[in-house]
Amino acid sequence: MEYRRLGTDGPVVSRIAFGNSLTAGNQLADANALACVRAALDAGITTFDTADAYADGRAEELLGRALRGVDRDSVVVCTKVGRGGGPGPGALSAGRIATSLDASLRRLGTGHVDLYQAHLYDDSTPLEETxxxxxxxxxxxxxxxxGVSEWAADEIGRAAGLARELGVPLVANQPQYSLLWRVIEAEVIPACTxxxxxxxxxxxxxxGVLTGKYRPGQPPPAGSRAVAARGGEVSIRRFDFLDDAVLTAVSRAADLAGRAGLTLPRLALAWALRGEAVATAVIGASAPEQITRNLAALRTPLDPELLHRIDAALAPVVVRDPALTLSRMLRAASLTQTAR
Known part of the structure; x- marks a missing residue:
């Protein structure tokens, strides 16, 4: 495992973090969820990400159970506020934050969290209050x-100014980022840097689309995230990752990776971790062996010519529009629905 400081003043995190947003308390039996955390610890992963909203708090409970008995100072526990109890007016109000934080600490079985993140921007609450x-x-x-999660660059900038005035260490942003989804590159990454x-x-x-398991013109495999009772909508379908044009481009990229002796997921994870801006990438897992396989990304040199060919293969379907930061996307959808 490799480690890096999160931001200028944040904790030292493992370059691969373990997240349980769609698995623990939802898609996995409890025993499997606990086994994945143990496998992450065995692999040297020290950074664990969850949220009050995941599986209505069950994800936090299971993470707390899995880390019971682990030296608290040896792990970085991260959770979020703003969607537990449902997003909407007051999601990041002072009252909601105080109540949600105490509930999260109780479920996690800890006296503190190392990183507390605002889950999406809340238009209804003054940022000063949050x-x-x-x-x-x-x-x-x-x-x-x-930290914050899925905020736009201007929102992050205003929050950072207030954090300085209040003496609060605002150290992290948690956005979606992959070979297919690059909306943070134009504005968010430069602002945060x-x-x-x-x-x-x-x-x-x-x-999971960049694993190559989804094929154009074919239904999603049984048991995959795309057909899960919960999770497919938020992680795949909302972003049109199952469009045949996307899957065809991903198949071309997988062929290129294979000819270079790499699997596409190994290359894709190594790509997300390249450079200085990304301190850690959050992965999930439905089986312990998936975590072990993902560690290979840390030992994957990226050939510039191969990356050029991968970029060319994916270019027609890569999403770069900064307006599609999730906070803005959901806000636009809400305004459209209201207009109707």
């Missing part, structure tokens, strides 16, 4: 550092 509540949590010793904020990216394999 950041003030975060500052209160830090001063109370319940939170070490704070200037502010000393690190990227903790999610879905580096595009919800």
């Amino acid at each position: 950041m003030g509540a975060f500052a209160d949590a830090v001063r109370a010793g319940k939170v070490r550092c704070v 200037a502010l000393g904020i690190g990227q903790m990216v999610w879905s580096p394999l595009a919800g």
